[in-house]
Amino acid sequence: MRVIGLMSGTSYDAVDAAAADLSVEAGTLRLTPLGLISQAYDTRLRDELAAALPPAVTTLETVCRLDTRIGQAFAELAARADRELCDDRADLVASHGQTVFHWADGGRVHGSLQIGQPAWIAERTGRPVVSDLRPRDIAAGGQGAPLVAAVDVMWLRDRPGRPVALNLGGIANITVPGDDGREPLAYDTGPANALVDAAVRHLTGGRRDIDAEGAMAARGTVHRPLLARLLAEPYYARPAPKTTGKELFHEGHLLTALDGLTLPADDVVATVTALTAHTVADAVRSHAGTEVIASGGGTRNPTLMRMLTAALPGIPVRTSDALGLPAAAKEAYAFAVLGFLTLHGLAGTVPACTGARHAAVLGSLTPGAGPLRLPPPVPGGAPTRLRVTSPQRLRGGTGPDRPFGR
Known part of the structure; x- marks a missing residue:
């Protein structure tokens, strides 16, 4: 068919x-x-x-x-x-x-x-x-x-170790196929491109929609106090299964975290990009992932992919192209x-x-x-x-x- x-x-x-x-x-x-x-x-x-x-x-x-x-x-x-x-x-x-x-x-x-x-x-x-x-x-x-997740579980069922399928769209989600008697699981880890795009639009007055080629994040420095504020969002601590969207992770969410802070635009974008890498890496480690197979628009952000790879030392991060799915x-x-x-x-x-x-x-x-x-x-x-x-x-x-x- x-x-x-x-x-x-x-x-x-x-x-x-x-x-x-x-x-x-x-x-x-x-x-x-x-x-x-x-x-x-x-x-x-x-x-x-x-x-x-x-x-x-x-x-x-x-x-x-x-x-x-x-x-x-x-x-x-x-x-x-x-x-x-x-x-x-x-x-x-x-x-x-x-x-x-x-x-x-x-x-x-x-x-x-x-x-x-x-x-x-x-x-x-x-x-x-x-x-x-x-x-x-x-x-x-x-x-x-x-x-x-239904497709990921069928697709990755026979791969060795504990592979993790990752999609980096506006929101990031993972799937971990079951093995050794463990049930499969899948959930949204938090924002992927959603807050990056919101930050760029806000900081450029709407002149730009995205951080093309991850250039702003690459120039910036992660601001640890802002990252800590963003990570305080209760969603991250909730157990799976769970889902979220731009109803939560929108420009207002970012502006609340920025309250009282005056930061260079590149540092803000670097920090929200690091937020995605941090929350995804936490999820992968928490499920003893042995490899990450990523897809979605975020895979074309080299800064995000570098941050994610750095946050997962010893765990290969590859795209789904390597397995035949663009x-x-x-x-x-x-x-x-x-x-x-x-x-x-x-x-x-x-x-x-x-x-x-x-x-x-x-x-x-x-x-x-x-x-x-x-x-x-x-x-x-x-x-x-x-x-x-x-x-x-x-x-x-x-x-x-x-x-x-x-």
Whole structure:
């Protein structure tokens, strides 16, 4: 089956589309990457989205307008991916949508809202669409995240030692597959690019959105008192499973920590970059990780990667490219896998990772242009392993130049 996975993360700058051939053989899900294309949100849409996100106040009119325009942006990229990566032979589109609110309170998640109306995708491509993947896990008592944990557990199950999958998007999350009788686990460790981007926007008066190439952090010096204030955030001490988002880690969070301090801009950016490296490294050590396999936009920040490597002496830090999944596309491929599982009626969660009472089939299904025909059941039931086979050089390029901080 040929599936397109669509993803836009908490940095809300662009949509990624990754295409894959997926099949199951003897309990192993085989994924052949077909390529990645990306398209930046237009400036007006991005600005309107940014203005509506917490802690800002918005209106239902704005939510409706964003739901439509983001759905149209996803639809156009899905059509391109079908044409350029799939030779017009995609069977399914799996859309994560754009997260605009993750309702976490008192250690529990009560809801999560991803917008980007899937009807636009189905209408534009003619393909069935799996979307709205998080709420079912939340309804079953889970955190609704990190959903990529189900893919990570299958993918890394047979690696030696205790590998840790790390995603560095707006928020950082890890997955540690189970071994030796230990259950797998996954959770958000805290901010990745979220506070770095917020710091850059604030300190440059909005002239810049990211610390390109980690240049500001590289010039700066970590300010230990500010780092200590940031590390005092209670979220870090909470037990897993746990999730967070920009509802907590936004510009106001940083400004509160900066109260009474006057620091050079480069030092502030260096400090919030060090915060990500510190909290991720603490998490890796606490679970006796033996290697880190990183993905996401933060892997293209050389200063962050140097800080993380320095914080984990003796523990190799590599990107998912080394295992056949491009670091820039891994989450989009993961959602392609989750869509595949949903269409086959298979659960896409690991309860030990999300905290749910049971595993659940995720998402809602929007029919395409023709009659909706579900595939036959997978022989032998749900796959337990993921193997990346014959990864090809990415086709289609990456659209507009993409900065690392996404």
